[in-house]
Amino acid sequence: MGATKTDLFTDKQNTVASLAKALGHPARVAIIDYLLSVDTCICGDIVNKLPLAQPTVSQHLRELKNAGFIKGTIEGNAICYCIDEKMIGRLQAYFDNIAARLEKKKNNCC
Amino acid sequence: MGATKTDLFTDKQNTVASLAKALGHPARVAIIDYLLSVDTCICGDIVNKLPLAQPTVSQHLRELKNAGFIKGTIEGNAICYCIDEKMIGRLQAYFDNIAARLEKKKNNCC
DNA sequence: AATTATTATCGTAATATTGCAATCAATAAA
């Protein structure tokens, strides 16, 4: 085994899980951090900002892209990666919803 | 390799990553879902609600507990698991912050 | 005390992830 049984869960559960999983590595959090901190989007120096080799960074970028967190467009012979708000918004909504429901429950246990 | 190089990243990045990672599996999202949907916290039937064997569920519960998402207290010879708002709040704050910063940037790239 | 119920732990197999060196593809600059 080692394979997640995604077919046994709802689409929503799988979606949240895969979004969360994409952020489940400090390098990928660091990439998001960096993209947020940069104004001009002449990226590509992401590799220089991270303490990891280029292929490793490329792999993390791909995972973030697959999850929908970032999008990239060709800019000369470099590529410009930017954050895509959509997925951030989705996770924001997910946690807002949980927080609201917890508020309603008002800690009536544990 | 296969080991994440946590020492190369900031504490904050590692914290966010490990929280996100803990939610990076549909079974763990499903557990949170279930705990939210239940009023009385006589849990333990989590196993019955999930399509996974008991040891697997126990393992997922431990990961959620280690991450700080849930807390459990002994209740008779059963254990009552509940959501701990603290970590939810932390992730909520994390995404709120990102959303706010993205709003400020107003999509000036890609 | 023996049985039952509930949860944790151990051991193990299958699969996934992480990380990098080497290499490739595409574009830009010389």
Add this chain to the structure above:
DNA sequence: TTTATTGATTGCAATATTACGATAATAATT
């Protein structure tokens, strides 16, 4: 055209995760 430069891909080794059967530990029940 040749040569950098940038980023993706491939291949591989090390480690982590997922899942479960078997078993242990604890508490309640009989």
